[in-house]
Amino acid sequence: MLNKMQKLKRDGVTIVLVSHDLESVEKLCDKAMWIKDGYLAEYGDAITVCKKYLQYMMEKDERAALLAEGAENRLSLPPSSNSKQLTEPQEKSHQAVDGQDEGHNPETNSQQPTSGSQRWGNGDIIIHHVSMEDMKGRERRSFTTGEPVVIRIGYRKVKDVENLGFGIGIHRIDGVHGYGTNTFIDDFKIEPDQLQHEGEILCKIDPMSLVEGTYTLDVAVHDKDGLAYDYITHILEFKVYSEIKDVGVSRLFHTWEIVDKK
Numbered sequence: 438m439l440n441k442m443q444k445l446k447r448d449g450v451t452i453v454l455v456s457h458d459l460e461s462v463e464k465l466c467d468k469a470m471w472i473k474d475g476y477l478a479e480y481g482d483a484i485t486v487c488k489k490y491l492q493y494m495m496e497k498d499e500r501a502a503l504l505a506e507g508a509e510n511r512l513s514l515p516p517s518s519n520s521k522q523l524t525e526p527q528e529k530s531h532q533a534v535d536g537q538d539e540g541h542n543p544e545t546n547s548q549q550p551t552s553g554s555q556r557w558g559n560g561d562i563i564i565h566h567v568s569m570e571d572m573k574g575r576e577r578r579s580f581t582t583g584e585p586v587v588i589r590i591g592y593r594k595v596k597d598v599e600n601l602g603f604g605i606g607i608h609r610i611d612g613v614h615g616y617g618t619n620t621f622i623d624d625f626k627i628e629p630d631q632l633q634h635e636g637e638i639l640c641k642i643d644p645m646s647l648v649e650g651t652y653t654l655d656v657a658v659h660d661k662d663g664l665a666y667d668y669i670t671h672i673l674e675f676k677v678y679s680e681i682k683d684v685g686v687s688r689l690f691h692t693w694e695i696v697d698k699k
Contacts, residue, residue, distance in 0.1 A: 585643035606655035
C-alpha cells in the first residue's frame, strides 16, 4: 500500500492522508495538520509537525504513567525522594540471579509494582526505592533513543554480608530480553564496608540505545554466586521514542560506505 501511494505521489496525484502512523506521514506528505481534540494544534512541514506530535505524546505518556503510580508531583521533588517506595521481600532460600528457581512461589510476593512483577530474596539487603531519571534528576517514564538515563536504586542494609553486587535487566514488553548486567560483570567492585546502613547506587546509561518500544526494568542485589538478597522483576515500565524507525531491541552504532570495485 505504501509503495502504491508513493507512486501516486511521484505521478503528481494529490493525496490526503489521515493517520497516526508518523513514518507514513513523513514519507508521503509535504505538509501536515495535527488535529487535537477537534481543533488545529499545528500546521506546517510534515517532519516538523510530526516531531511536535511525538514530543506531545511523550509528555502525555509521562504524565499518565506517573499518575498511575500516584506520583504526579514527583518531578518537583529532589532525586532521592522521587522514587518508587517498595515493601520488603519475602525471605526465601537460595535463588538463582535470573529468577528461574522452581521453589519460588509468586503468590507469596509482597511487591507487585507492575503487572507480572515478582520479588524474592533473603532480605539481608533491601531495595526500598527505584527510579529512572534524566541527567537533571527528574523522574521519567519515557525517553528518546540516544539520550542518557540514570537508574537510581535505594538500598537498606539489614545484615552484614560477605560480598554483594547490584544488577539491572531490561526486557521489551513482549518478554524479549534486551539487556542485563551487574557490578560483578562490569568489574565495579563494592566492598561491604563501603556501604552505609542506607544509601543509593546509580547506574548511568549514556547513551541509552534502545529502539522505539515499551520496556520493563528489573533490579537486584545479590552475592557473587547468585544468592538474591532482593530481586524485583518488572519494577518499572517505560517507553522509548525515536524519529528513526529501526527495528529490534537496541540501536547498534554503524556506518555505511560504498566501495568501488577496481
